[in-house]
Amino acid sequence: MWAPPLADAPLRIRGLTKWFGDKQALDELSLDVPAGSCFGLVGPNGSGKSTTVRSIVGLVRPDGGSIEVCGHDVGTDTQGARAATGVVLDPLQLFERLTAREFVRTMGDLRGLDDEVSSGRADQLFVALQLIDDADRPISGYSHGMRKKTALAAALLHRPRLLLLDEPFEGVDPVSARTMRSMLDRFRSGGGTVVLSSHVMDLVERLCDHIGVIHQGRVVATGTTEELRRGRRLEDVFIDVVGATDSDTTSLDWLG
Incomplete structure (x- = not known):
């Protein structure tokens, strides 16, 4: 999905490609994250979210494409990119x-x-x-x-100027989650940008003002939360965008 480049984007990804053996995890993925945003990165299991996050922090070496963090190319200026980045991975390190x-x-x-x-x-x-x-x-x-x-x-x-969070609230009690959200608000008020990868649509809908949907290694939808929702629940939009269908449970009548 093509979108015009942002003039001020602390994270720019262009044509990111990654293979693991004969499986393609990223398929020329491109993305701009607006400065000061809380950007939700969502997608089904195996869509390429975690590979994207790990490529940004240098834990995965892409087979093609480029990543810039605050103007620093991750491939050629790794130290500069890392200095501008904070990260919380899942599982925790x-x-x-x-x-x-x-x-x-x-x-x-x-x-x-x-x-x-x-x-x-x-x-x-x-x-x-x-x-x-x-x-x-x-x-x-x-x-x-x-x-x-x-x-x-x-x-x-x-x-850091860019904070990457992979499932930051998974398994966290409501009190701790509220405390962490307050910290993220303070970080953004000082000019920081947050990229949050999560499976929990309700959480993304509450916290994120911009969203990118990844499916089969590509960004298939991106924009502000309100632009993508258009009055609907984010979960319903997500299911439509990735082409998911309801499971057939008719053979499980014994469960009833």
Whole structure:
């Protein structure tokens, strides 16, 4: 699906292609993410969402195409692109034996932050994420929601311009989810941009002001949430766009 390029897009993807053996995961996928947006990346299982996210952060090497993060080409200026990006992947990438404070400050060291700056920001993030009372406990004893908040703190510590979130609220209780959403609002109010990959249409509909639908490795629909919905539920629009049909359950009459 072609769309005119945006003048100000912290994430630009052009012609992204990826094969895993004889299976094509990405088929010349192209996408622009508007600055300051909360951009929902949605698609069926196996559509290419996770491959796209992992290509952006350099964990997957595409077979073709290009990715720019805040003007930095991921293929030729990996360090510049990574410096502009924060990421929370699913499954989470945490060091279980460390405390949250140790883990986040270690991420600050890897990002080249001054110790004093890293420590001050970490404490501020822990307070805002309601994690300060548990910051010195090992991550191995954390609930799933606490782990997610720890990962979000580490992703925000270096003040990235682009934040990539893969299923950030999966398995998170409502209180933790509300706290995390508040943090994302604060991040965007400072000029940050969020790309959120999720299967949960109600969540995407509530949080995201722009949406891109991926199907069979291509972007098949993109625009503002209101443009795509046109008064309908996002779930219904999604099903129409990807051509899904209801399952035939007539042979399961014994379940009734």
